[in-house]
Amino acid sequence: MNEKDISIQDNFLKEEEFTILRDAIINKDIPWYFSPIVTAVDVESTPGYFFHLIYDYAGPQSSYWQSYFQYLMNQLNYALLCHVRINLNPCRSQRYVHRFHHDLNGQIEYRMCKEFTTSVLHINTNNGYTEFKDGTIVESVANRLVSWPADIEHRVVTQTDEQRRLLININYLKRFTL
Numbered sequence: 001m002n003e004k005d006i007s008i009q010d011n012f013l014k015e016e017e018f019t020i021l022r023d024a025i026i027n028k029d030i031p032w033y034f035s036p037i038v039t040a041v042d043v044e045s046t047p048g049y050f051f052h053l054i055y056d057y058a059g060p061q062s063s064y065w066q067s068y069f070q071y072l073m074n075q076l077n078y079a080l081l082c083h084v085r086i087n088l089n090p091c092r093s094q095r096y097v098h099r100f101h102h103d104l105n106g107q108i109e110y111r112m113c114k115e116f117t118t119s120v121l122h123i124n125t126n127n128g129y130t131e132f133k134d135g136t137i138v139e140s141v142a143n144r145l146v147s148w149p150a151d152i153e154h155r156v157v158t159q160t161d162e163q164r165r166l167l168i169n170i171n172y173l174k175r176f177t178l
Contacts, residue, residue: 005148008138012121012145017071022123022142024068025086025166032088038098038156047096047158054168055084072121072168080173082116089128089158089165100133100153103171116150116173123166128159140165 013021032050053061054069069084082104103118120130125142132138133153138146140159148154150171159165 005152006132006136006138007145007147009145009147010141011143013071013075013143015143018143021068021072024064025123028064030064030086038101046098047090047092049156050088050090052086052088053083054086055081057082076119076170076172077175078117078172079175082171082173083169085169086123087165087167087169089156091163091165092158092160095128095160096158097131098156098158100155102151102153103169104150114149114151116171117147118150118152118154119145119147119170119172121145121168121170123168124162124164126159126162126165128162128165129157131155131157140167 012018030052032052034048034050036046036048038046038049052064054065055061060066065084073081073084104116122140122142122144124140126140128140130138130140130146131154132148138144
């Protein structure tokens with residue numbers, strides 16, 4: 001991996017669009033589901049996280065898809081969506097460093113993962129971050145979109161300063177342009 005593999009776009013959505021999406025995630029009664037493991041490579045329970053599945057291969061899985069996600073999806077140049085999920089990491093007194101993984105583990109043959117893209121849109125600013133296997137760290141900053149080839153391993157490092165670390169995780173195949 002090298003620096004050009006990771007794309008960081010601050011202020012990804014227009015302020016009004018981001019505010020609508022953020023407020024829906026923070027202020028609405030989203031049903032959250034708990035997972036005791038964060039990645040398919042976890043062999044034992046971790047502190048876990050909460051998630052809300054928005055979209056998967058079968059199509060929309062949440063009423064939030066139609067109501068709140070069109071601004072975001074219109075900005076991505078995607079041809080095929082694998083999944084869109086909101087992740088919530090609760091605050092911890094000490095950082096928890098999860099295992100390195102790639103998001104499509106077990107869903108798509110590994111040799112095909114490099115053709116897909118993983119993107120994360122941060123909903124709030126906090127001291128948690130995403131760390132890549134080469135040591136690159138990308139901080140959680142509200143309205144920051146971070147994208148990388150889906151075969152690049154990364155890990156979540158939880159926050160200690162904010163009640164929640166909220167982000168939208170998207171895995172997709174980009175539309176090819178000539």
